[in-house]
Amino acid sequence: MNAAAERSVLRLFVAVPLPQEAAEAIFRWTEELSQHMSFRKWVHPQDYHITLQFLGxxxxxxxxxxxxxxxxxxxxxxxxxxxxxxxxxxxxxxxxRVLWTGIDGEVQELYSLQQRVTDAMAPLGFKPEERPYRPHITTARKFIDGRISSPLLEQGPDSVSWTAGSMVLFRTVMHASPMYEIQEQVPFGS
Structure with a gap:
């Protein structure tokens, strides 16, 4: 076996976590929405997050x-x-491809944080996404069938506000549910 085959790798990304109250609001909404739309994969509530940078x-x-x-x-x-x-x-x-929940509030701070993260990761060889940053919470992937327009879709989940005070380095565990594990929580101002 060569050295590259023996090395251990983790599939990582950086994100802002959601509080339980926000995750529950999204989950209640997707439970109703799933009666009208079919997606191959509905995201587990513990996996909801706002991605800042995918590291791979x-x-x-x-x-x-x-x-x-x-x-x-x-x-x-x-x-x-x-x-x-x-x-x-x-x-x-x-x-x-993706059903998402939108973000409101001090979104400019989120854009600034995302830029800080990509700037911090650049010296380590991680390249920023080429597409413009669009903060959102992925709730389902790969549409299968059904009607894509629904009053529930347009309305979105109940509005829940929270204070974002940290970011998280997550690890993806393929074929697990939930599939994201916290590697490190990094509080702001740390």
């Missing part, structure tokens, strides 16, 4: 450096208020 397959030996750089990015970040607002889809309206 990362050598476990680099995890400490990732956390260190995230702590530096969090140093000057203050807590900010977010809330759930609306919903929509990415992809073709007749066959969308």
């Amino acid at each position: 397959d990362t050598d476990t030996e680099n995890t400490a450096a990732v956390v260190s750089h995230l702590r530096q990015a969090a140093e000057g970040q203050k807590s900010f208020t977010l809330s759930l607002r609306g919903a929509g889809v990415f992809g073709q309206p007749t066959s969308p």
